[in-house]
Amino acid sequence: MESEYTKEQAIADFGTYVSPQKVKVYQALGVDFVPGRREGARIWDLDDSRSLINLRSSGGVFNLGHRPPQLVRVLKEALDNVDVGDHILMSAARAKLARRLAELMPGDIQYTIFSSGGGEAIDVALKLARGYTKRAGVISAVHGYHGHTGLALAATDKFSEKFGPLAPGFSRVPFGDADALQDVVGDDTAAVIMETIPATAGFVFPPDDYFGRVREICDRTGAVMILDEVQAGLSRTGRLWAIDEWEVVPDVMVLGKGMSGGIYPMSTTCYRPFLQAFFEGDPFSHVSSFGGSELGSTVCLEMLNIVSEPEFIAQVNSMGERLAAGLAQLREAHPKVLIGVRQKGLMVALLMADDRCGPAMTTALGERGALALFADFDLSVLQVMPPLTITAEEIDEVLEAMDGALGAVGEKLELAAARA
Ligand SMILES: Cc1ncc(COP(=O)(O)O)c(C=O)c1O
Incomplete structure (x- = not known):
């Protein structure tokens, strides 16, 4: 039964019976994604056409990933x-x-x-x-x-x-x-x-x-x-x-x-x-x-x-350090867009040039396989909160997506700088 309920139907019903306004926002941001299959750090679109690494984790709901x-x-x-x-x-x-x-x-x-x-x-x-x-x-x-x-x-x-x-x-x-x-x-x-x-x-x-x-x-x-x-x-x-x-x-x-x-x-x-x-x-x-x-x-x-296991917390810190090292390189590569990073463990804020950057990054990352949202009270900030169980390979994948997304945002907003 569920497999016959298509993504198009889900979007149409969501718009008709839940919130037409939300559907418009998702479409404008390019995240008209209906979560279907989900496992670990990743969620798949209902039609299985693509997957995203979840850098939102719903504010920590998915600290242990999806369906641990x-x-x-x-x-x-x-x-x-x-x-x-x-x-x-x-x-x-x-x-x-x-x-x-x-x-x-x-x-x-x-x-x-x-x-x-x-x-x-x-x-x-x-x-x-x-x-x-x-x-x-x-x-x-x-x-x-x-x-x-x-x-x-x-x-x-x-x-x-x-x-x-x-x-x-x-x-x-x-x-x-x-x-x-x-x-x-x-x-x-x-x-x-x-x-x-x-x-x-x-x-x-x-x-x-x-x-x-x-x-x-x-x-x-x-x-x-x-x-x-x-x-x-x-x-x-x-x-x-x-x-x-x-x-x-x-x-x-x-x-x-x-x-x-x-x-x-x-x-x-x-x-x-x-x-x-x-x-x-x-x-x-x-x-x-x-x-x-x-x-x-x-x-x-x-x-x-x-x-609360010490080994678990050590792993969070180790993945945080890996992400921090990658972000330092991205700052050098995209100095006009990524102007700073605030980070503790796996709670990470990308500080960008202006208020256009947060929404633009959400869209650009969505196109490159990662889901992250800008901060509601500061649109120049992208919130990055992956599951605490994210692996080193997934961090590397995220950094690659961020590299492409920062480049695209820079070009789109004419903030691009010569690559270091
Ligand atoms: C810091 C903080 N406190 C409280 C809440 C409210 O939690 P809930 O949405 O489960 O009511 C949130 C939700 O985003 C939050 O981020």
């Missing part, structure tokens, strides 16, 4: 024994996963609340901060992105503008500017929330002393420090948690995307013991029917055990 065999096996076994579980009852699968998270988390972060998606887990973090502190204020970062659910949307830049009135009490300061943060955090601040490495902003890194100062400001004022590692966590940066680089322990850490292993939605809000006091009055003051599904918890535990 070990996780598929664990999910199949779990399906023979459990189901989503009853969220009101205790759960062995959730207990085991929460214990493992506590073992791996920075500092004394101990407790976990489970959800299905990242935005929902951010909502939980902000509810917890407001409930515990009995304050309303939330400060997030300019160009921060935390999702499209209620409180997460209010903490998110740009996208939230369309949906007012939003939840009250939210304000924003530039990411990386501790003085600006200090000026606005006050007695009414429940939480300071930010991505450890803002992703939609184009993988921006803060000054070295920034998170230490954020920690100190929160300690002094009683605001809860929340870090969103939905994209940056789970060994993406070459460390298990992105914040490990700065050796700061937040009060709450939010995880999503890669927690699913790409096969079962899962997100978590992990927090330090003092916040547990909020639940003294009513332990059921937050519930979620599918949060921490037992099937998902089983998959997630296996995923965590894989990405």
